[in-house]
Amino acid sequence: MSATALFRGRLLWFEREPAGGDDTTAFHYIEDGAIAVADGTIAWSGDWSELPADYRSDDYVDHRPHLILPGFVDCHIHFPQGQVVASYAGSLLEWLNTYTFVEEQKYADPAHAGRMADRFLSMLLAHGTTTAIAYGSVHKGSVDALLGAAVSRGMRMIAGKVMMDRNAPEPLTDTPQSGYDDTNALIAQWHGKDRVEVAVTPRFALTSTEAQMEMAGALVREHPECLVQTHLSENHREIETVAELFPWSKDYTDIYDHYGLLGPKTLFGHCIHQGPREMERMAESGSVAVFCPTSNLFLGSGLFDLDKMRGTTPATRHAVATDIGGGTNWSMLRTLDEGYKVLNLQGQRYHPLRSFYQATLGNAAALGMEDRIGRLAPGYEADFVVLDSASNPAMALRAETIETLSEELFLLQTLGDDRAVAASIVSGVTAHRRGNA
Ligand SMILES: [Zn+2]
Structure with a gap:
């Protein structure tokens, strides 16, 4: 089989979460590496000097030294x-009511949603993100627009229509039945089409009635294939308010548990303020806690405690x-940089090998997609990011004294941003090149 695209550069990917800087069997690092792609999938990866003759070509994309x-x-x-x-905004509820619930109303207009879907995906790729799981607005059309745009770009994307039937402006609310019907229609239309999937997406317990939570639970039972x-x-x-709305609940986690929403999908x-009982239920159910450091700092929500999770x-x-x-x-x-600071404030460390594992294979595993994305191994979907560790003057200055891979990764996460993304490749095709946003 001949390759449809060939890339050369320094390769790094993980096999599992590294225990620390010395855990060299947790990852592959190839100084002069090759990736051969055929039909959107990695056909071969390894040392350039060992590239099989079938894949050799003078026509390759040279990303060295990146x-x-x-x-x-x-x-x-x-x-x-x-x-x-x-x-x-100061805090979550002020931010939602003053800005977010106003902005999201614009997505009732399919033309606006379509324009924004294209901008959204371009923005992800400009930052090196090739897969995301996204909340839409309450409007089914917002998810149609986003997943349609992802299909045309060949991206692996997951999205869901937000379900919300109270404590929001009337134009942003659905009903238990319409939220159920729209989600079902989205699943029928999009789930498993090319590389896109649909997620069941109740916004949060604060904006859903008990009847809507029941419907969300029904969707989860009827569609075990969905995240x-x-x-x-x-x-x-927020925690005080949901306790008033669901007075029978033991705690916030218990509300989702009651409706069958905990689980590995x-x-x-x-997940900042959960107590021991809640953590026990998170752990035994296989649920995923998502650390959002820049958001938690910006809205003053609190510090995610990784040691508590571990x-x-x-x-x-x-x-x-x-x-x-x-x-x-x-x-x-x-995000990794702010995550490092959030953990450091609590006396916890976030080794760069761990944080880069998390942003790639770790997050793929959180989505249950670690068999398809997150590695540069044969058989994996050919989605890559190309990172330039000297992409701005401060990085170039510091890069002069960098000696190890861990130091380089820590420099990338501490000083890097979209300028460090030299290219993003989707299904083996260069979908973003720096300077051509
Ligand atoms: Zn959010």
């Missing part, structure tokens, strides 16, 4: 909030994400 990694995966992002980022995404334990005022955004039996699964637009940056590099 690093090629699997494309970043963003495990929590809001499609209709690209124009909410940088809104002057589920919602918010949990982000902000103290569910991603819970934030301290349960089994360890609680986790992921890392931008949470645009409560989050303040589309870049997973900026």
Whole structure:
């Protein structure tokens, strides 16, 4: 078989989460590497000098001296909030009511949703993110627009229509029945089409009635193939309010548990303030806690406690994400940097080998997609990011003294942003090149 595309550069990908800087069997690092792609899939990867004759060609994309990694995966992002980022809000509920619930109403207009879908995907690729799981607005058409745009670009994307039937402006509410019907229609139309999937997406318990939570539970039972995404334990005022709305609940986590929403397919955004009983249920159910550091700092929500996640039996699964637009940056590099600081404030360390594992294979595993994305291994979908460790003057200055891979990764996450993304490749095709945004 001949390759349809051939790439050369330094390769880095992970096999599992590294225990620390010395854990060299957890990852592959190839100084002069080759990736041969055929039909959107990696056909061969390894040392350039060992490239089989069948794949050899003078026509290759030379990314030396840059690093090629699997494309970043963003495990929590809001499609209709690209124009909410940088809104002057104090806390979660003020931010939602003053800015977000106003902006999301625009997505009732399919033309607006279509324009924004294209901008959204371009923005992800400019930041090296090749897969995301996104919240739409309440409007089914917002998800049609986003998944349609992802199909035309050949991207692996997951999205769901937000279900919300109380505590929001009337134009942004659905009903238990319409939320159920629209989600079912989206699944029928999009789930498994090319590389896109549909997620069951109740926004959070604060904006859903008991009847809607029942319907969300029914969708989860009827569609075990679908991921589920919602918010949990982000902000103290939010936690008090949901306790009033669901007075029978033991705690916030118990509400989702009651409706059958915990499980290995569910991603819970934030998970900052949960107590021991809640953590026990998170762990035994296999649910994923999603760390959104820039959002948690911007909205003053609190500090995600990674040791708390690792301290349960089994360890609680986790992921890392931008949470645009409560989050303040589309870049997973900026996100890892802020994540490092959030953990450091609690006396915890986030080794760069671990954080880059998390943004690639770790997040792919949180989505249950670690057999398709997150590695540069044969058989994997050919989504990569090409990173330039000297992409701005401060990075170039510091790069002069870098000696190890771990140092280079830490430089990338501490000083890097979209300028460090030299290219993003989707299904073996260069979908973004720096300077051509
Ligand atoms: Zn969110």
